[in-house]
Amino acid sequence: MNKLYVALNKQVSNFSVLFTKLHHYHWYVKGPEFFSLHEHLEELYNEVNELYDEYAERLIAIGGKPISNLKGYLEVTSLNEATEESTKDMILAVSNDLKLLVTELKEVIDLADKVDDYGTADMATSTIRSFDKHIWMFTALLNK
Template identity: 45%
Template sequence: MNKKIVDKLNVHLADWNILYTKLHHYHWYVTGPHFPTLHAKFEELYEFAADALDELAERILAVGGKPISSLKQYLDQTLLTEAGKESTDEEMLEAVIEDFRKVSEGLKKTSEEADEAGDSVTADFLNGHVEKLQKQIWMLTATAKGLPVKA
């Protein structure tokens, strides 16, 4: 077990947990003319986040680490911010795009470090998550083109 890699995986786990909660918040609170589309999309995305966080926790366990599992730990370790400041559908969509970009960049860096540490399986695992995030970023950015969002 490489403690440095496990620590970084736990940061990513915290990010996915924050995203899961944030996407639920957006699903519940989105309003406006794009409600039907974004309400359904945010539900799809919180399910996507739930799958990602479960897979990540299982990867941490598989390499001999211990996944963090409390709300306090998630908040202490995340690189993201909680939801709450966003009040419009455009602000919510913009926040998700930005968060997905941050998470993708972090996963890429950790993948490179895992590869350098000789853990190509973890590197491949993380690259798979980056690929899924890049697809979501593309889809969300395409959605945002019709909205006043900095996509």
Template identity: 45%
Template sequence: MASQGALNTLNKEVANYGLLFVKLHNYHWYINGPHFFTYHEKLEELYNLVAELYDDVAERLLMNDGEPFATMKEYLEHSTLKEGDRHAETEQMIKDIINDFKQIRQEMQDAMEKFEDGDEAIEDTFVSHIERLEKEIWMMSAALGKKTKL
């Protein structure tokens, strides 16, 4: 059986991905400037990725008899991320998304240090998410001309 700590982190990430899905649409719609086409398209790719990861953590929770948060109200209450600002500058939007990806990655990493026997499947889920998040962190950082700092 999975530990309560592992299940709680899974559900926190359901809330984070739920919020991030909306936030990525916000930035997909409102980003502007000379790199509009590049970022508009990239943000669409990211909300599709996040939709996949969001469903993945929720279903992993259901497989462990957990109850994933499933309303906007719950996401706002339990997410550790902030909603997007549609008036933000382009670079700020991308930095914001990089930081959100880093935060989810870090929360999974921290949680795994406290995992117990029975948490192996959740650990596999987190490891696969971390791999995908890190790849995007690297690419978005490169797009801003910055080194990847995890």
């Protein structure tokens, strides 16, 4: 279970960092896609906020202890803080972050399966399904 706790804590940290990053992009996005991106980024950060809480509570429910401070998140996260300035770079960064999270969530599923934790595996599978859709939408926007 310890490996699963570590993997879930990484996702709690990732969701915290991604939530902040998405807010940054939401506030600073510019250009012809402003309205659609501004709205989509808000939808995504609201979704990520729900996931942040869901993963932390799942960790507690299975006996783990989620990280719950910024210092801890930054030590564990796989993501970088926002530095992008152009809208295109913001979209690329979000898409790449979601792709990385999908890869890591597949590892969560593997770890959960090894300890017969079907609830965690199901939660990660649902998250992947949603992130895949966001990746598709951002990719389509970039290929205009």
